[in-house]
Amino acid sequence: MKDNKSFFESIVCTYCGKEFDKNQIHDVCDSCGKVLYPQYNLEEAKEHLSKQEIRFRRVYNIWRLHEIMPVNNPKYRISLGEGWTPIVKLNNFGKKINLKSLYIKDEGQNPTGTFKSRGLCAAVSKALEFGINEFVMPSAGNAGAALSAYAAHAGAKAHIFVPKDTPNLIQKEISYMGGDLTLVEGLISDAGREAKEEGDKNGWFSVSTLKEPYRVEGKKTMGLELAEQFDWKLPDVIIYPTGGGTGIVGMWKAFEEMEVLGLIGSERPKMVSVQPSGCQPIVRAFKNGDEFAKPWENAHSFASGIRVPGAIGDYLILNAIRESHGTAIAVDDSEIKEAMYSFAKMEGIMVCPEAAATIAATEKLYQQDFLDSDEEVVLFITGSGLTTPNDW
Ligand SMILES: Cc1ncc(COP(=O)(O)O)c(C=O)c1O
Known part of the structure; x- marks a missing residue:
């Protein structure tokens, strides 16, 4: 058991700092309504996590650094082989836009074809440890597919609410793996309202984005892996497609923890958030210098x-x-x-629209002099193009 230990210590509010008992189930902070994060005893974990020790581990999934993951009992750490996705150098695209060290982390190679596998693996595992086996979640599609997969694997039940225009193949993926799918008129925010209503009524456990503290821990593993794959020196720039934002914030949390563990220094990659022009609340708030992002109207x-x-x-x-x-x-x-079409022909990798947004953004960022030719730049290909309908 010693070798499988987790140093999960408490739950803390990311906004007001209030602490919560890690042995109880929480959603958001009961004082300020903001996001809760698991915290670890990093000083103790440090003794188990030297670079040398990590190097010889044979576990290549999100539990590789189990010391800083929130599931205490190893028997609840389920896995479908998510994580440890490859870093691929983009010679052709790099040459085209004059970036010498351009890479992707190919999250499309996860079990459900997107990085969502990681977060739902962590959330379902932790919920199983709490004895929970019926879940509810609103989703744009990919997270729903991941929940369906991990719930099926765990012998649990998943109820998933998605917008009506969610790609057909993703809807099929959800149902095929036994997810109870409800199509909702409108956007993910509308799906969220319906999921909450039904969840509260039926006593289902909600794994809605950042409304339980564990999905983000799965996403954190992208940052842990990136550091190890780049030999503990993070790249200069990370470009990430942003919706609910767990990818970016999960990696940011990983970097902070790794610094305390002595695995990396204080340098950080420049984090770039990419959103579609028809729905860019984070871009607007960033430009306005706002602390919070006002909801985007008529998102499309x-x-x-x-x-x-x-x-x-x-x-x-x-x-x-x-x-x-x-x-x-x-x-x-x-x-x-x-970008979806040209990238597939240029590099032999089919990517989903969200991931293609990072490709389009990279060209623009270079033109705007945000990127330098010599910088090490990593695009997160958050999902494969294989669930992309062929009529786009
Ligand atoms: C393929 C893909 N990329 C990126 C995102 C956005 O991720 P996040 O909500 O963590 O910002 C999503 C969310 O559904 C997604 O499915």
């Missing part, structure tokens, strides 16, 4: 995973962008579409 984009009008973790996303001297940028749907 075919990249439904980043068509998120309001994010509960807005202040965390904005903080990571600002502290890292990063930026936020919007791209048009036509640019996203063009």
